[in-house]
Amino acid sequence: VRRGARRLRERLLESGRVAGVRTSDLSALPYPTSFAFGGAATSPLPYIVMTNRMQIVRFVAPNGERRILLFNPTDVERAAETPFFRRLQDGMGELVSGRVRKLLEKPTPVQHLEAAGIAPEAVDYVAFDHLHTQDLRRTLGTAEARGRFPNAKLLVSRPEIDILRELHPLQRAWFVKDA
Numbered sequence: 001v002r003r004g005a006r007r008l009r010e011r012l013l014e015s016g017r018v019a020g021v022r023t024s025d026l027s028a029l030p031y032p033t034s035f036a037f038g039g040a041a042t043s044p045l046p047y048i049v050m051t052n053r054m055q056i057v058r059f060v061a062p063n064g065e066r067r068i069l070l071f072n073p074t075d076v077e078r079a080a081e082t083p084f085f086r087r088l089q090d091g092m093g094e095l096v097s098g099r100v101r102k103l104l105e106k107p108t109p110v111q112h113l114e115a116a117g118i119a120p121e122a123v124d125y126v127a128f129d130h131l132h133t134q135d136l137r138r139t140l141g142t143a144e145a146r147g148r149f150p151n152a153k154l155l156v157s158r159p160e161i162d163i164l165r166e167l168h169p170l171q172r173a174w175f176v177k178d179a
Contacts, residue, residue: 019058019066024112027052027076030088052076054109056116068118069125070149073109078135084173085133109139110148120149127155131164132171135179 030047037043055071080089110120126149128134140154141147167175 017060019060020056021058022056022112022116024054024056024109024115025051025106026054026072026074026109026112027079027106029085054112056113056118067124068122069127069155070109070113070123070152071127072129073126073139073149074128074133075135075138076106076108078138078176078179079133081135081176082133082174083177087173121151123149123152125155126152131156131160132174133176135176137179 028049028051031050033043033045033048036048036050052072052074054073055069057069057071059067059069061067080086107115113120113123126136126139136154137145137147139147139149140152141150163171164175
């Protein structure tokens with residue numbers, strides 16, 4: 001993996017398109033072991049701790065302009081309202097879930113940008129590996145409120161849009177209501 005990562009890094013640098021990538025931890029969350037390993041491994045523990053990360057990608061567009069893409073800038077507070085995670089927190093009780101939230105708390109996407117010397121207004125694009133658990137209202141804004149990244153355009157695949165258009169009842173547990 002390390003050798004492959006070095007080779008990939010060299011290829012990206014030689015292409016002249018990617019100017020830099022920074023990865024930032026956004027949250028750590030309990031995730032069912034059975035989902036995480038998909039039956040490939042067993043564990044006596046019911047949960048693993050998964051780390052949700054955001055990438056800040058600086059790149060040069062084909063026209064020569066420098067651009068910034070945020071990949072997976074999850075609004076962690078709103079993502080916690082995903083029905084699956086809400087039920088998990090409710091089952092733990094407020095005392096336990098509140099302590100777990102505090103323990104797993106990390107800086108927000110805006111705080112990570114500020115640490116990198118980037119203004120939220122400078123973000124050109126926002127993309128996610130998937131839209132389940134995402135609530136984009138505070139990220140991109142609504143008709144009533146400006147978003148955290150007011151100049152950003154959302155990049156989303158057509159299959160993700162199709163899922164949202166016809167959300168299957170079994171998928172509802174993974175999507176924030178009205179998000």
